[in-house]
Amino acid sequence: MPSVDLSEATFKRLQALAKPLIDTPDSVIDRLLDHYEDAGQGRPSPAANGKDPADVIRFDAAEVPSLTHAKLRKASFGGRDLSRPNWNELVRTAVEAGLERFKSADELMRMTDARIVKGAKTDEGFSPLGGRGISVQGVDAHDAWRIAYGLARKLSLPIEVIFEWRDKEGAAHPGEIGAIGWTPQAGS
Numbered sequence: 001m002p003s004v005d006l007s008e009a010t011f012k013r014l015q016a017l018a019k020p021l022i023d024t025p026d027s028v029i030d031r032l033l034d035h036y037e038d039a040g041q042g043r044p045s046p047a048a049n050g051k052d053p054a055d056v057i058r059f060d061a062a063e064v065p066s067l068t069h070a071k072l073r074k075a076s077f078g079g080r081d082l083s084r085p086n087w088n089e090l091v092r093t094a095v096e097a098g099l100e101r102f103k104s105a106d107e108l109m110r111m112t113d114a115r116i117v118k119g120a121k122t123d124e125g126f127s128p129l130g131g132r133g134i135s136v137q138g139v140d141a142h143d144a145w146r147i148a149y150g151l152a153r154k155l156s157l158p159i160e161v162i163f164e165w166r167d168k169e170g171a172a173h174p175g176e177i178g179a180i181g182w183t184p185q186a187g188s
Contacts, residue, residue, distance in 0.1 A: 019138065020123065030166075034071060056162070057173060061149055061182040067141035069171035070163045070178070077148060078157035087144035090161065092129060094151040095136055101155050105134050111154050114147045149182060156184040
């Protein structure tokens, strides 16, 4: 793996952008590159490069491959499109839908594998869920899918995601685009 030397000033700038106990310097740089590419400054991703929809690999919602190095490109939960899709925002959207249905944080906490605490917690990877009186812990892509899919099933709400594996060692399908979805009518 390549090694990069950073000035103290650059490293401090990266630290300022990092989510404590979640991010590494590599993940912060990766997020910055994603932002740069999404803004049209860098090379377009295959998803934005006119890749044929037939080239999208569809997966069964209950049997997903490794989502390591998978970037969420598009997502909807309960008919709600995520405006700036990422895996943790998918979990947060699912948790919000759960709160709307159950009305009680205690009941929701019993219904999900998401790590939820009452109040505004901002350490250990938690972040408050705007005005809801709870905080949700960030997770990796695989756990995000598992949690959101589990809540979709319990709430009988549709879920659909389109993602792209980064062209990195350890990705299940480097550079490929995948899709996973579930609707209550489809069952399972």
